[in-house]
Amino acid sequence: MHEAHATEAAALTARPDLPQGTGRQRAATQGTDLQRERILQAATQLFAAQGYANTTMAQIVRALGVTKPFVYYYFRDKQEIFETISWRPAVDCFTALDFAADDPRRASEKVLEGIERLIRATVAHHPAAFFPYREPQVYRPEYLAAQKKLAHHFYDLLCPLLEQARRDGDLDFDETKITALAACSLPGFLYSWYRPGGRLAPDEVVAELTKLASRVIGLRTGH
Structure with missing residues (x-):
């Protein structure tokens, strides 16, 4: 029973029902993981401060000091960032x-x-x-x-x-x-x-x- 639950948990935490191949990124490396975390951290603060509807991709980009293609390389859209967070x-x-x-x-x-x-x-x-x-x-x-x-x-x-x-x-x-x-x-x-x-x-x-x-x-x- 416990082994079955452990297997189930492992399957769930792999995010099987969430988008695969997010954005344009095809393979995760230590460098890309760090960049994804940067995006997620900046977006988290914006979502917390002003809510989802009032937060734009342009604001996330400005907070990071990067260009839009940089963010879209890792994430498809604002909703995917919110769900990943x-x-x-x-x-x-x-x-x-x-x-x-x-x-x-x-x-x-x-x-x-x-x-x-x-x-x-x-x-x-x-x-x-x-x-x-x-x-x-x-x-x-x-x-x-x-x-x-x-x-x-x-x-x-x-x-x-x-x-x-x-x-x-x-x-x-x-x-x-x-x-x-x-x-x-x-x-x-x-x-x-x-x-x-x-x-x-x-x-x-x-x-x-x-x-x-x-x-x-x-x-x-x-x-």
């Missing part, structure tokens, strides 16, 4: 429970670490992790379908672990799916209030939200 956080968040098949820990330990990983990935990928919450209308149906597969992969792992932890006497809850969704919705609300450089450091935000999530899943005292 959004995909990495989605993968990191929804593979948070991809533990080794022979991991001997109790189910409750895996649940807590997985939720903490999810929260930490959301915070670490600010602001890109929040784009789907802010502008869900931007994404193509194909992208949304790929993202949904990743989410299903995550919850297909989480729900059995929750139920096992309940049988072990470590957790106390009633409805499995509602509990899973409620606990994992906590980082989803970060987009409305989280600001780097705020009163709490990123690690403190992660710790606070993980503690709240542990209450949602009914972690028993002493665990």
